[in-house]
Amino acid sequence: MPDTAPTIMWFRDDLRLGDNPALCDAVSRGRVVCLYVHDPAFPLGGAEKWWLHGALSALDHDLRAQGGRLCIMAGDTHESVLWLAARTGAGAVVWNRRYGPRARQVDTDVKAALKARGVDAHSHPGNMLHEPWQVRTKQGTPFRVFTPWWRAVQAKGPPLPPLPAPDQPAFAVVPPEIGDRLVRPADLALLPVRPDWAQGLRAQWQPGEAAAHARLDAFVAERVHGYATQRELPAQPATSGLSPYLRFGHVSPRQVWHAVETLGPGDQDSACFLSEVGWRDFAHATLFDFPGMGTGNLRPEYDNMPWRHDPVALRAWQKGKTGYPIIDAGMRELWHTGWMHNRVRMVVASFLTKHLLLDWRVGEAWFADTLVDADAASNPFNWQWVAGCGLDAAPYFRVFNPVAQGEKFDPAGDYVRKWVPEIAHLPNKYIHAPWKAGPSAPGGYPAPIVDLAGGRARALAAWKAL
């Protein structure tokens, strides 16, 4: 009976019911089976795993409120999707697109295998403002520079208006013999035990679509005004905090765009914020067009950069014990909350790749393991941007001085005092350069692990020799 064949809605990085084109397609076809596959071939960082546990629980909760449920499978993606399609007698499988090379390969293979078995398969644009291939130069080539790309995006007019969540969706009953293969979020062992390092994450974040919209609404009401200037100050609660919600698709960039754009297109603050959302799209479009971005320098001359091997320095950077307060505050914020202020991300990344001359991929890996918002596009894109090896990157000679950056963007030292309490007693004069306060290391705070002038000179010499 073809009219009773269910449609599988395959959730991936789009864990929401609102503005979900694939879900709307599935509901329009009849009864729906909702699927998520947790595949060890696509490993997540520790913070992402913590987030995913809450995200899957929230999505299952939201589906149950509508009379459905989330079917979670653990194992090989291709095998899992094909297995569920066969066992449920699905007539179609639908999903929203991903843009990384490995994910695209899997999706292409799954689509072909489904169609070979007579199952319809359809992918949708759900996670970007625009699909990468929709924004092209006059020559039809990919943009390599953000500003002209962003101008071309804006010339296209507003992105598609967000779709409402499906009204009264019909869900297929999942038979018990299929239920035996399904798992609960707890079975995926996503949460840390011994040690439980997630207290800070629990205190700061609530995964899920409802929390995403609460955060978006609060940002639009309270923080867009003044964003353009305040966003640079890490001690201020001036940023949106939406990055992990966008990472897991609890909210779509189109929803964000339309919520902010209602404030008026000429507004400086909303324009500044929307361009940050634009950078997210640009990173994904760049990964789509340059699929090696995740692991290889986009500027091949950097293949000859003499990156150092220095596990002691790397460990100090990771632990927030470099002796430079703004660096250590950022790295401790990251470890404690799974997030770091963007200004500080640039400073710590510059310090790692330039003053310490360590490979950007080492920093990217640490961020991927500790950030709740890391994704396959934004994280390597931004590291390549800072390191200088990206297509539209900051030039290598632009070296952030952690003392100068601290004094400029944390002038009262509030950010440093919050995360580096052992030097909180120092006056503002010394808060970003505690070694100047006296010979004794206050409170056990380490001496600087590298000389700023020497590290800078070493990095510039290495770059000149490329």
Next chain:
DNA sequence: TGCCTTTTTGC
């Protein structure tokens, strides 16, 4: 979405 040094300016 620099930093540092040198040169020029303006008093």
Next chain:
DNA sequence: CAAAAAGGC
């Protein structure tokens, strides 16, 4: 001679 501008990395 201090501050601003310029220039190179």
